[in-house]
Amino acid sequence: MTAAAIETSALRKVYGRTVALDRLDLRVEHGEVFGLLGPNGAGKTTVVKLLLGLARATGGGGTVLGRPLGDREVRRRIGYLPELFRYQAWLTALEVLELHATLAGIHGPARAPEIARVLDLAGIASRSRDRTGGFSKGMQQRLGLAVALLRDPELVVLDEPTSALDPVGRDDVRSIIREARARGSTIILNSHMLGEVERLCDHVAVVHHGRIVAAGTLADLLGEPAVRVRVSDLPADRSWLAAFGPAEEAADGWLTVRPLEEARVPDLVAEIVAHGGRVHAVDPGRRSLEDVFLGLVRDTP
Amino acid sequence: MSPRLVLAIASLTIREIARRRILWVMLGLSVASVVLVGWGVDRLVTLARGESLDEVEIRIGVSQVLIMIAFMFSFVLAMSAAFLGAPAIASDVETGTVHAMLARPLRRADLFLGRWLGLAVVMAAYAALSGSLAIAVVRLVSGHAPPEPAVAVAFLAFQSVTVLTVALTLGTRLPSIAAGAVTVVLFGLGWFAGVLGNVAVAFGAAPLAGVGDAARILLPSDGLWRGVIYGLEPPVVLFVAAGRNATAMQANPFFASSPPPFAFIAWSVAWVVLVLGVGIVLFRRREL
Numbered sequence: 001m002t003a004a005a006i007e008t009s010a011l012r013k014v015y016g017r018t019v020a021l022d023r024l025d026l027r028v029e030h031g032e033v034f035g036l037l038g039p040n041g042a043g044k045t046t047v048v049k050l051l052l053g054l055a056r057a058t059g060g061g062g063t064v065l066g067r068p069l070g071d072r073e074v075r076r077r078i079g080y081l082p083e084l085f086r087y088q089a090w091l092t093a094l095e096v097l098e099l100h101a102t103l104a105g106i107h108g109p110a111r112a113p114e115i116a117r118v119l120d121l122a123g124i125a126s127r128s129r130d131r132t133g134g135f136s137k138g139m140q141q142r143l144g145l146a147v148a149l150l151r152d153p154e155l156v157v158l159d160e161p162t163s164a165l166d167p168v169g170r171d172d173v174r175s176i177i178r179e180a181r182a183r184g185s186t187i188i189l190n191s192h193m194l195g196e197v198e199r200l201c202d203h204v205a206v207v208h209h210g211r212i213v214a215a216g217t218l219a220d221l222l223g224e225p226a227v228r229v230r231v232s233d234l235p236a237d238r239s240w241l242a243a244f245g246p247a248e249e250a251a252d253g254w255l256t257v258r259p260l261e262e263a264r265v266p267d268l269v270a271e272i273v274a275h276g277g278r279v280h281a282v283d284p285g286r287r288s289l290e291d292v293f294l295g296l297v298r299d300t301p
Numbered sequence: 302m303s304p305r306l307v308l309a310i311a312s313l314t315i316r317e318i319a320r321r322r323i324l325w326v327m328l329g330l331s332v333a334s335v336v337l338v339g340w341g342v343d344r345l346v347t348l349a350r351g352e353s354l355d356e357v358e359i360r361i362g363v364s365q366v367l368i369m370i371a372f373m374f375s376f377v378l379a380m381s382a383a384f385l386g387a388p389a390i391a392s393d394v395e396t397g398t399v400h401a402m403l404a405r406p407l408r409r410a411d412l413f414l415g416r417w418l419g420l421a422v423v424m425a426a427y428a429a430l431s432g433s434l435a436i437a438v439v440r441l442v443s444g445h446a447p448p449e450p451a452v453a454v455a456f457l458a459f460q461s462v463t464v465l466t467v468a469l470t471l472g473t474r475l476p477s478i479a480a481g482a483v484t485v486v487l488f489g490l491g492w493f494a495g496v497l498g499n500v501a502v503a504f505g506a507a508p509l510a511g512v513g514d515a516a517r518i519l520l521p522s523d524g525l526w527r528g529v530i531y532g533l534e535p536p537v538v539l540f541v542a543a544g545r546n547a548t549a550m551q552a553n554p555f556f557a558s559s560p561p562p563f564a565f566i567a568w569s570v571a572w573v574v575l576v577l578g579v580g581i582v583l584f585r586r587r588e589l
Contacts, residue, residue, distance in 0.1 A: 015588070052404045054589040072406050080404035084397030088313075090320035102309050103405035147401060
């Protein structure tokens, strides 16, 4: 197995009496968008802080880009948008980026064009000479994104990157994340905006009470595809339905067939009609990430 | 340590103070107090001459007024140092500004030292400017020039830097308001312990005299204040004092017959370095 971008084993973090993380095993491959999901207080931000060396693990360990947790030099290759995105209010957006370029060791002739590139990418080039103190939360978050993307880092850690953005902003951020992945970055997306994660992530881990309660690709988590059909006047003999798959009929007239490939949905509808059934509604019955998430979080004590 | 990053943080700190108008408010207040001092001393001298007091007596009077003015400045400087130093790390941690910075290859020690350097430059410059201005104005209106104005100003600046160092260090662990308040209390206690120690010396109460010495070792600000007085005290006062009970004069918190010993100055420098070291360790251990 090749080295992962991030690998942790039995990572543990205790604050006083509170166990923030309990034996966390995480593996993030290079070049993927990895979603870290979980309710508030689940331990997502603690994971991020341990990965960046902002806090020290109580137990266990791991590597980030091949270096042990807390390594200082590796931070040259990481971009980070904190959950509390606050930048020096007395600086202009351009000056904040210049400061971070200095801290990241970006000098020489490539510096100015790189700053211009991320300002443009985050959509704040026109306000680059305004002080950030006057920025809306959305603008500050865009600035944070520009800071995180300076010099195309190998690893980009985004903690709730769209929490302050309107729908247009969120869509922009999705494009920015896709573009960063296309340029070769590995991205950790820490979020409880499930729609965001569903649209962007290759792999997902659900953290709850400091532990991973589910992990895998989105397809793994969402389960098999299915269809729900609201139907009336169906004949008593339903044996023909077995050709499509196991079917279940609820009292409210919804018939669920699971598993069923999406391509076969029209055939199923045609067969129902041929057998005298009347179709009122068809709904792709694949569970949403939200259903899966709520199931996991509510079932785990 | 990376000197380049320390300097980058120091210049950021100076820019912050300038941009947030703190510096200009401080300078404005200093100019206002210097104007007030000039006016007051001028009135005093005019009144004294009206009473046809001897010029030497007037000079002695003005010299003591100047020491009182310096005390006021030292208090204002200590307050400024406490309230600039305390939030320098604490409020960046509270607002989260520090998270994005420390996720870069920036050592916490570099951030801490950069903050200290920037603030120390501002405090020293402010002390030098406001102190020199006050001395110059007093000279202009009264003709009185203290014997060692540069020494007095240097001690004034050094004293504010020690207060700043305490505030910054406390701010690595305490919320900014608490760090500022504790610093001011410590500064006050240090001064009070110094006065108490002097009174004890004057009355020969040896065990109590140790309190003053211990306080000066723990927090050298009061010992450095003695250096300010020494730089301002005219020889004529020392001469008069020597003729009377010199030990009793020691009890006066606005009198110093000798400069702080070299060993004390060396200790004060070492003290700043030590406290900075403690601050770095505390900040490193802090969970963000």
